[in-house]
Amino acid sequence: MAKIKLSEKKIQELKDVCKAFNNEKGELINVLHKAQSLFGYLPAELQEIIAKELNVSVAHVYGVVTFYSFFTMQPKGIHPVSICLGTACYVRGAEKVLEEFKRQLKIQVGETTPDGKFSLSCLRCVGACGLAPVVLVGEKVYGRVAPDGVADIIAEYNT
Amino acid sequence: MARQIRIALRNCGVIDPERIEDYISRDGYMALATVLTELSPEAVIEILKKSGLRGRGGGGFPAGLKWEITRKVQADQKYVVCNADEGDPGAFMDRSILEGDPHAVLEAMTINGYCTGASKGLIYIRAEYPLAVERLKTAMKQSREMGLLGNNILQTGFNFDIDIRYGAGAFVCGEETALIHSMEGLRGEPTVKPPFPSVEGYLKKPTNVNNVETFANVPVIINKGWEWFASIGTEKSKGTKVFALAGKINNVGLVEVPMGTTLREVIYEIGGGIQGGKEFKAAQTGGPSGGCLTKKHLDTPIDYDNLIAAGSMMGSGGLIVMDEDDCMVAIAKFYLGFTVEESCGKCSPCRIGNKRLFELLEKITQGNGTMEDIDKLRNLSTVIKDTSLCGLGQSSPNPVLSTIENFIGEYHEHVKDKKCRSKVCKSMMQYLVVPEKCIGCTLCARNCPVNAISGERKQVHLIDQEKCIKCGACMEKCKFNAIIIN
Structure with a gap:
């Protein structure tokens, strides 16, 4: 997958989302919901940031993202x-x-x-x-x- | 609709779900007040046990007993969970209750907290139900303001509050251990029971999980007494059940009928019969975990045990009606397709076995099946049922087994005669031009997406069977009924 450059501003927004949930790893699904409504989808770069913020492995985040059909790693149409x-x-x-x-x-x-x-x-x-x-x-x-x-x-x- | 009794749906469509006053004016929160001020937890549990209320999520476990088990476990923290992950396609009763009467669920959860010793409730709800979420949030805010939720409820010193957790689209999360893992932010994979969630659940603490409809029954049972509730229904299934009528039926929607009502009454008297006056073929209950009921079951009283005996199950209450145009082999394949996608993949009988079942059904619907394949379907189904870890796998072969049981003739036709009587399985069909009727208008040829139709203007046209993808566009467009399915 092509690398996507996320803007600093967006990255900060994402970190704020994690913070709003106290960077609690049990809140991962809630964080992902918010992140997806913010970005429209959940590319790998975004998952890496979330993993770091919640102090879990990227594999863990990826595992959860791919388990649930609501989450998507592809951008959706307008x-x-x-x-x-x-x-x-x-x-x-x-x-x-x-x-x-x-x-x-x-x-x-x-x-x-x-x-x-x-x-x-x-x-x-x-x-x-x-x-x-x-x-x-x-x-x-x-x-x-x-x-x-x-x-x-x-x-x-x-x- | 005379045969209906509305208990779980008592307020749906009657009150404004965004006004707590409406709910209170219909005896809302009266049960909570009675419980907190007059009854001991044990007494409430006793009422529930005597009422005979069984879990409405599908399994039918006695609700009072579950509450008692959770109560008896010693722990510093316990949880009450409302399972609102209505994943069964074709069922929407939980959604209606949450959108139409959210306070009923909050009240019952609070009563449950008092009985089990929990101070925290969680509602696990599908992210696909945004309106229900909004209504719940509004309801929670209102009941907190009125001192019916939160600290020191009704000035009795009892504390209980509720939070919402979101699902993210996984059918298996309706299974309680999977649901709990999902609430913990993990993949929603089930684990072996025991330990049951009542003993070790959310964050390893005792957790009482009940379904929305189960909770919705609780306040009424307390207000009207267990004797009243137990007087409705059959010997082992008390009260009412909400069914979501859908499919080829005239009146679609939710109905709430006493347990023991027959399928005939539900379909013909309440549901208004089959669409277009066609013939009833089957009704699927229990969704992908259930089986189909046929003509011979029309007069069987519907309750938990009779449905199991008929090879189906209550499930959450989806009731999909099928008519002569539905191919039962294709229906079995449809449900298996669902299971294959929704299997969490943790245990191999479910992950691999269901895939193999799906492939066998695909082979049969494509006209390549053998009699041996039908035996394989049967054997493999039994193995999957016996060896899967959770309820999803244990029940996923039910649609296969019950369609084989009830419609073996259709399977034989697919295998031996390469024929699908309902004209659903496309591989076995041929679109043909009737030469006597074709006037050569070229309309079909122009509409064919793969240019499979040839013929000069005013000449009889011909469909190239090699190229034809059986989309049916030609037949729809032909004004002279000159195209038929063989």
Whole structure:
């Protein structure tokens, strides 16, 4: 992975986050949540700083980051598209919706479009099963999405 | 909906969850006041034990007994944990309770703290539920201001406070030992029980872990008495259960019915039947850990023990209805795909075994399966169940076993006839042009993403089976119903 240079200001922000949790290693997951909301993702450089601040090994931090699906080491698009593949959505045809997004955005799950606008991911149940199949763009929830409605959703963000 | 009794959901949609006054006006915090001023911890535990309340997270362990075990362990610090890591896809009752009635959970946790001798509560909640988190924070602030949480609660000298811990997307963290590790900032891997968390849990201290819905029942039981609660339900499963109805059913959403209600009542009377008047095929309970119930189970009273006997389990209460268009082999594969992804990888039966199960199912759905593969599925499933470390692995083969048990015919069709009757398993299908119906409009050819369709204008078109990726675009676009699935 290419090395990323983090700005001094951002590094300080990150250290402040660790400090807010008393540099307590038991708070690692909370720190990672904050860090991800600050940077959008958790690159290796960032994990190294957190490890140092909380006085744990980088391997430990990496182990936790890769264990939980919520944490990502890849930058997401400006409009992260998440397709729910929970059972209720699956039974109502979420797979076809996912295929359509892949086809139209020309990316696979876990990837970001070259212009950085969209990224595609799957998630397991947002607890909106009554609206199945469900698609999230950022925080906005789209319910009862059909494959032929995919173009309209993408168009909303493509202006 | 006449057959419903709302206990856990009593306040959801009725009160404004951001106003503590609303909760109090519906007997909120009355149970806590009674407990702190009139009852000993032992007496409260006795009430719970007599009520017959069992854990609503899936396992069905008697709640009163768990509280008693935690109480009896000697320690300088104990913890109360509310498991709100609702990871079961298709279940959203905990989310609804937390968003619709957060004070009920706080009150019950405080009562639990009084009974077990804990002064600290933790709510472990999914990061995917931001609204629930907000509501909880608001509720905690309000109850602290009113002296219902924090130091010297209701001026009785009892101290108890609650904090929130976030999950980060790992299904296995619903397992209590994994959940505890996650709260400690570690990878959420389970450990061998015993020691049970009630004896040695969070930070090695005794920890009472209960699920959201279990807690939501507690204040009502204290207010209305154990006799009332125990009068609802079946012999061994008391009270009600919230189910999240989803899938191919007309009325989707949460329902709360007395234990012992039949599947038929839930699906047809409350759920309004199957969408589009299609035929009921199966209902999956217990999520990826459960199994499917079929037509023959429609009149079985639903409770913990009957579901286990039927090869499924209560789980957290997801109830996904499937109709004739769902392929049960593909459904089993879907759940195994979930398990493979969510297995923490610590023990090999679960990490490797489930992967092998998934591969076998993939082989079958691609039309390459043999009869021997079905036997292998059965054997391997049994081994995984017997040898896995935690509940995830011990129950992950259930969808395979129960679909084999109930739908062996479909497995045989996939293997012997290379046929998927529900037309789900694409490898076994061919899209064909019906020459009599095709007028050569070229619409299908223009919409085919892989240029697999050839034919001149006003001539019958032909689909190249080698190139076809079976996306179905041609069939959707054809205005003359000239494309069929073979």
